[in-house]
Amino acid sequence: MNLxxxxxxxxxxxxxxxxxxxxxxxxxxxxxxxxxxxxGYGRYGPNQTLAETLTVHDVMVVLEGRLSxxxxxxxxxxxxxxxxxxxxxEAVTIRSHEDGAVTAYVTHPHWxxxxxx
Amino acid sequence: MNLxxxxxxxxxxxxxxxxxxxxxxxxxxxxxxxxxxxxGYGRYGPNQTLAETLTVHDVMVVLEGRLSxxxxxxxxxxxxxxxxxxxxxEAVTIRSHEDGAVTAYVTHPHWxxxxxx
Numbered sequence: 001m002n003l004x005x006x007x008x009x010x011x012x013x014x015x016x017x018x019x020x021x022x023x024x025x026x027x028x029x030x031x032x033x034x035x036x037x038x039x040g041y042g043r044y045g046p047n048q049t050l051a052e053t054l055t056v057h058d059v060m061v062v063l064e065g066r067l068s069x070x071x072x073x074x075x076x077x078x079x080x081x082x083x084x085x086x087x088x089x090e091a092v093t094i095r096s097h098e099d100g101a102v103t104a105y106v107t108h109p110h111w112x113x114x115x116x117x
Numbered sequence: 118m119n120l121x122x123x124x125x126x127x128x129x130x131x132x133x134x135x136x137x138x139x140x141x142x143x144x145x146x147x148x149x150x151x152x153x154x155x156x157g158y159g160r161y162g163p164n165q166t167l168a169e170t171l172t173v174h175d176v177m178v179v180l181e182g183r184l185s186x187x188x189x190x191x192x193x194x195x196x197x198x199x200x201x202x203x204x205x206x207e208a209v210t211i212r213s214h215e216d217g218a219v220t221a222y223v224t225h226p227h228w229x230x231x232x233x234x
Contacts (some may be wrong), residue, residue, distance in 0.1 A: 001204045002188075002190070002204065003186065003193070003201070003202065004202045005194075005195050006201075006202070007198065007199045008198060027201070035174055035219045036174055036225045036231065039154050039176050039200060039202050041200075053135075057154060059154065059223050061180075061193055063198045069120065069122070073119070076121075076122035081219075083123045083124075083156060083221055085120065085121050085122075085123070085151060085152075085156050087119065091121065092122055092230075095131060100169065102198075104200055104221075105200075106154070106176050106223040108153045109223055110194045114162070
């Protein structure tokens, strides 16, 4: 694996698996490349909701818009430049606001492998 | 480990170890918290240079300013919203431009443990 630089235009977005919301993910580095983490961009339409139990440790960096993430212990809201660190096993509900959101994410291990397993 | 949200004001910056440039790192999640990755913010003064051989896999998301990262095979330059994925073992020179830079980073495994070992 080599050093690589990415912008959001490099991402091939697909619907986040297992749900119907306008939430899209685009992996840039993943299990195909041999490293330990998956790296990509996420794109959320306005006022979308995604509920899932995390099969991986997931770090989101909000680049545009705002996201609120709720667990049974409360809700945090993150805007541009803020980070949400979500541990594996947590049941989360992620909600975008009226402007949607763009994120960069890093997961360990690879979310696609964990999701299928 | 719980879900957590961070902004740059949460980071306690310290000089990046082993060098003298105006490059500072502030871990938010690391080996103290039991998860697999270190998460933090980086802050680069104007026109600084940091050369190191990576002891961990390091993903940088540029939040402000610009950084150029050089290896023996070439140089990439990243600005706000862009990602640089740097594999463990790579010898890199990271250079900030006239406006300095702010990054979010995720490393696997924990860089502080790898650096000391």
